[in-house]
Amino acid sequence: MPFGKKRPKCLWKVSKMIKNRKELEKFENQIIRKEKLSIKKKFLLMDAMYKEAVALGSFPLKDALSGLDIDIKIAKVINSVS
16 A cells, blocks of 8 residues: 555545446546547647646756656666566
8 A cells, every 4th residue: 555554534535435446437438438529628628737737847847858767777677577
């Protein structure tokens, strides 16, 4: 468990409310499939997400290549095992 021995209260309440997680995921996927967005709405959504990322300071990246060397090392190790 990523939170140690105790879950945060908010996650505990949510996990108690959801009785059948697979059924919920099936329901969510059906909604996503039925929902058709126009190209204009898609661009508006993308623009809003971009503005939020900029406001939060997570975008644009200060150094786009930072951490790339670590990712390459991890990929090499994973590929050598498989």
